[in-house]
Structures are given as C-alpha cells and as structure tokens.
Amino acid sequence: MMQKRVNIRIDLNIADLNRDGIVDSADMCIMVDHWGEYYPLCDISPPPFGDGIVDVQDLIVLAEHLFEEVPPVE
Numbered sequence: 001m002m003q004k005r006v007n008i009r010i011d012l013n014i015a016d017l018n019r020d021g022i023v024d025s026a027d028m029c030i031m032v033d034h035w036g037e038y039y040p041l042c043d044i045s046p047p048p049f050g051d052g053i054v055d056v057q058d059l060i061v062l063a064e065h066l067f068e069e070v071p072p073v074e
C-alpha cells in the first residue's frame with residue numbers, strides 16, 4: 001500500500017522539473033537548457049528511465065502535463 005502511494009507521487013512529479021509544485025514555463029526552460037544533452041532530470045521519456053538524451057519525446061511528456069499542479073510532498 002505504502003509503495004503504491006510513492007509510485008503515484010513520482011508519476012505526478014515527473015514533469016515538474018524544478019519541484020515548485022506546478023508544471024510551467026520554468027520547467028520548459030530547464031529542459032531547453034539541457035536540450036540534446038544527457039541530463040537524467042529532464043530525460044522523462046520514454047518511461048520509466050528515458051533514453052539517455054533530452055529530446056522531443058521528453059518535451060511532449062512535459063507538454064502533456066503543462067500547467068498541472070503537483071500536490072506538495074508530505
């Protein structure tokens with residue numbers, strides 16, 4: 001039960017790169033800053049661990065979550 005809650009939280013947070021509670025342009029800037037690089041924080045697609053480079057696949061995932069609010073970590 002406990003493990004399941006943790007997994008859900010990770011899924012919600014995946015696109016909130018700077019962990020400020022919302023997926024927005026600041027997160028997109030972080031991704032663009034590391035575009036084409038090996039940067040695991042921004043390498044969020046394909047799941048679960050990315051493919052080793054920040055590219056359009058990762059941007060699509062971020063865009064899908066854009067402006068979603070992320071519940072704060074308890």
Ligand SMILES: [Ca+2]
Pocket residue numbers: 015016017018019020021022023024026027
């Ligand atoms: Ca954010």
